Amino acid sequence: xxxxxxxxxxxxxxxxxxxxxxxxxxxxxxxxxxxxxxxxxxxxxxxxxxxxxxxxxxxxxxxxxxxxxxxxxxxxxxxxxxxxxxxxxxxxxxxxxxxxxxxxxxxxxxxxxxxxxxxxxxxxxxxxxxxxxxxxxxxxxxxxxxxxxxxxxxxxxxxxxxxxxxxxxxxxxxxxxxxxxxxxxxxxxxxxxxxxxxxxxxxxxxxxxxxxxxxxxxxxxxxxxxxxxxxxxxxxxxxxxxxxxxxxxxxxxxxxxxxxxxxxxxxxxxxxxxxxxxxxxxxxxxxxxxxxxxxxxxxxxxxxxxxxxxxxxxxxxxxxxxxxxxxxxxxxxx
Numbered sequence: 001x002x003x004x005x006x007x008x009x010x011x012x013x014x015x016x017x018x019x020x021x022x023x024x025x026x027x028x029x030x031x032x033x034x035x036x037x038x039x040x041x042x043x044x045x046x047x048x049x050x051x052x053x054x055x056x057x058x059x060x061x062x063x064x065x066x067x068x069x070x071x072x073x074x075x076x077x078x079x080x081x082x083x084x085x086x087x088x089x090x091x092x093x094x095x096x097x098x099x100x101x102x103x104x105x106x107x108x109x110x111x112x113x114x115x116x117x118x119x120x121x122x123x124x125x126x127x128x129x130x131x132x133x134x135x136x137x138x139x140x141x142x143x144x145x146x147x148x149x150x151x152x153x154x155x156x157x158x159x160x161x162x163x164x165x166x167x168x169x170x171x172x173x174x175x176x177x178x179x180x181x182x183x184x185x186x187x188x189x190x191x192x193x194x195x196x197x198x199x200x201x202x203x204x205x206x207x208x209x210x211x212x213x214x215x216x217x218x219x220x221x222x223x224x225x226x227x228x229x230x231x232x233x234x235x236x237x238x239x240x241x242x243x244x245x246x247x248x249x250x251x252x253x254x255x256x257x258x259x260x261x262x263x264x265x266x267x268x269x270x271x272x273x274x275x276x277x278x279x280x281x282x283x284x285x286x287x288x289x290x291x292x293x294x295x296x297x298x299x300x301x302x303x304x305x306x307x308x309x310x311x312x313x314x315x316x317x318x319x320x321x322x323x324x325x326x327x328x329x330x331x332x333x334x
Contacts, residue, residue, distance in 0.1 A: 045071035053095040060184045062086055068099040075099045090216045090231060092117045100167035112176040113194040113214045186222060193217040195240040212258060213237040219251055223321025228273050230257035238269040249273045252324060256280045260291025265298060277305040277326060284310040305333040
């Protein structure tokens with residue numbers, strides 16, 4: 001598997017009224033669906049390669065789906081048998097929002113910085129460079145076409161299918177830096193980024209957006225266990241997080257930023273997080289050279305336990321709130 005899976009065994013979590021609900025929805029055990037308590041990780045189709053991603057389902061009093069990009073048939077089954085109350089998008093990239101449109105009765109949350117992309121199609125078109133390439137009249141026509149639910153294919157790119165534009169048609173709420181999401185059973189997630197400073201910059205006319213450095217970054221806490229999730233954040237976003245939250249960053253495990261890129265995991269950020277282990281999500285033989293040798297050297301110098309999905313396959317993290325274990329599908333830590 002090329003995608004990193006985090007499985008948290010939350011002791012005492014609420015189980016669905018129907019204990020077989022997940023078995024009824026996800027019949028193919030060999031595809032890697034794994035459930036711990038009320039948390040289910042749904043691997044994306046085609047080994048999570050673009051345009052798919054891993055989705056996370058939290059089946060509690062409020063049924064939450066994070067990043068509905070796992071695949072059409074899987075998510076259609078989910079919506080039919082276990083309707084979702086809340087969809088959280090970590091960012092607006094196609095593979096993370098592709099099937100929002102299936103969950104028309106759920107509330108959709110997106111981070112404050114990127115919610116504008118959902119609400120203003122002209123703004124989204126400017127980020128994608130459409131006006132520069134095709135001109136303003138074409139953009140106006142494109143906005144009209146994507147508003148037509150009968151349209152079957154976006155003319156912009158074969159990859160960006162019409163479903164994406166439908167999925168990017170609404171956002172009901174925004175989450176922002178400082179928010180704490182309560183997953184129940186004592187597990188919480190505090191949002192560190194995008195920071196207030198970045199939000200202010202992003203509101204300025206002519207500001208050039210950088211999706212990597214607008215990633216949602218936050219810290220999961222369960223008892224004495226903690227894990228830092230960094231998305232595709234690079235050193236620039238890490239610097240803003242350090243300025244606002246330097247005293248709150250220490251975590252047992254670091255999910256390395258941007259697939260282990262050399263532009264992420266700055267020395268100061270690593271010093272403050274003080275991880276014992278680093279998990280790197282990267283595909284075998286990827287074209288980007290992830291993880292980069294400079295990043296790997298930083299991790300080795302800190303004597304971290306390093307796991308990579310290209311070498312270790314699915315990586316399972318379990319915790320009872322006091323201790324934690326990391327279980328690779330294959331191989332050992334570096």
